[in-house]
Amino acid sequence: MTRPRTRIQQRNSETILEAALEVFSQQGFRGATLDQIAEVAGLSKPNLLYYFASKEAIHGALLSGLLATWLNPLRAMDPDGDPVAELLGYVRRKLELSRDFPRESRLFANEMLQGAPRIRAALEGELRDLVQEKSAVLQRWMDEGRLAPVHPVHLIFSVWALTQHYADFDVQVRAVLGKAAADPFPEAGQFLEVLFRRLLEP
Amino acid sequence: MTRPRTRIQQRNSETILEAALEVFSQQGFRGATLDQIAEVAGLSKPNLLYYFASKEAIHGALLSGLLATWLNPLRAMDPDGDPVAELLGYVRRKLELSRDFPRESRLFANEMLQGAPRIRAALEGELRDLVQEKSAVLQRWMDEGRLAPVHPVHLIFSVWALTQHYADFDVQVRAVLGKAAADPFPEAGQFLEVLFRRLLEP
DNA sequence: GTCTATATTAAGATAGAC
């Protein structure tokens, strides 16, 4: 059901994927049930299976394309731009993804915790290639003295870890900060800017 | 079955918890099954339930105490020590936990992704209190000019995020680094030391 | 396209023999 033809098909497919994202991102693939998804979607269980061949197919539809979206900010890092500004821009866009798409982040995290059975190939291919490419750019900037020297791959890991934490561990972040800070993201953004400036400004 | 009396009880309880950790840390609570745990443990399913009252009880036994272990390194941060050394020591010990107990880290991460239904109270109590206490210490060090100023709570978050990433996203880390680096932890340790030195040295 | 009813398998838990 990748190309729904009618408007009603379009709408129901989206409703199902939206509900599935809600459930899969919390419970993982095995922990989620079609009953839960059907309930959230407000549709009957057989109706779900009219639009998607199986539970696996719904999950697959969510996963495919997710990695691409996730990597877009890294892809956008311009080799001809200003090094520190480019890196800070990357961090900012990645943090915005955590803020605006926390469920997608948790879906991805769930897949990682399970050992990435469904996207292992993409990790070792598409992801690895892009990281290698951008690491080379970072390394060049460091060699030119425009960025303080540091392991470029672990630098990219640190961007992922620090930004995704605010989506994946959202409950913990809010529990610690208390109800005072309704939205932790502005503070997080400031903190991360300071962190990466001090780490990278030559 | 918190206090097994005989040696055989001791041994089987441990075997079950070990197997359960393996499965729960990958699949989460709902995704894991007693069949899987029994298979990994090499015991029959009814035998599992002779030692633990229910699936829930096994999971609870793993979870209880986990938060305490997880917080020990933060607890060990000495208010009378050297600020930068204390912080770096905290980071080092936390990274060692990720290296030596990755499954425990993933069990915790799974619980977070699900919204922490079973440890919400501890997050808002024990965890929050300790973070507040240690944040005050960090703030004092900053006020005394012995640590560069930065949001102390987000600083603690950054330690968690950066160290746990190497356990929770282990598959991704290894996929990106390739088979060349069999053990990413030495490099990670060096990177994190550089990062926190540049961030915090006044 | 959507529903009720249902087939089929899997999962948590228990009974009772040994």
Added chain:
DNA sequence: GTCTATCTTAATATAGAC
């Protein structure tokens, strides 16, 4: 303490009416 057999419920998926 450990096992086989089994009860009960839940879960994926399908059939077939509307």
